[in-house]
Amino acid sequence: MTDMLLSINGDEYPVVVDTRETLLDTLRERLDLTGAKKGCDHGQCGACTVLVDGRRVKSCLTLTVTLDDREITTVEGLADGDRPHPLQAAFIAHDAFxxxxCTPGQLCSAVGMLAEAAAGWPSVVTEDVCAEPVLDEEEIRERMSGNLCRCGAYVNIVAAIGEVAR
Known part of the structure; x- marks a missing residue:
């Protein structure tokens, strides 16, 4: 067991964790932040996706002890007070769920993906890796491919992300 001070959604959380404990279990079981979901528990579905220092990570594969001095953002921290994040509003407007x-993981992944594209990071389907990425449907689908939706709401998810990307 080890004492830690986690920075989550702008708040500090003192916590004692087992060195083998995943971030997902810490969030859900110790801190009552239940937005990130335990889907497959193998990093394959993306339901547990959160942001660490703005980068998307699968919290079911991330050990909590590795997150000292890191800023963690969960779906609970995306909104600005009572104002939803633009992606949250777009998901509602496009009925993207x-x-x-899977929605919390989809939202956190989309936030991270938009930041990656804004930083100029190419994906596997980016035609010109030296040019600014164009977030068309194919590009969004590729960049979001680590997040699965069992209901098959992909068309609306892509449309919502595309609206915010524009």
Whole structure:
């Protein structure tokens, strides 16, 4: 067990964690931040995606002890007070969810993906890796491919992200 001070959504959380404990379990079981979901527990579905220093990570594969002096953002921290994040508003407007189980991971992944594209990072389908990425449907689908939706709401998810990207 080790004492830690986690910075999550702009707040500090003192916590004692087992050195083998995942961030997902710390968030859900110790801190009652249940937005990130335990889908596959193998890093394959993306339901547990959160941001660490603005980069998307699968919290089911990330050990909590590795996050000292790092800023963690969960879906609970995306909104600005009562004002939803633009992606949250777009997901609602485009009906980009059905059961909603994957939605927190989709949202955090989309926030990280937009930041990656804004920084000029290419993806596998980027035609000219030296040019600014163009977030068309193919590019968004590729960049979001680590997040699965069992309901198949991909068309609306891509449309919502595309609206915010423009």
């Amino acid at each position: 059905q059961c909603g189980y």
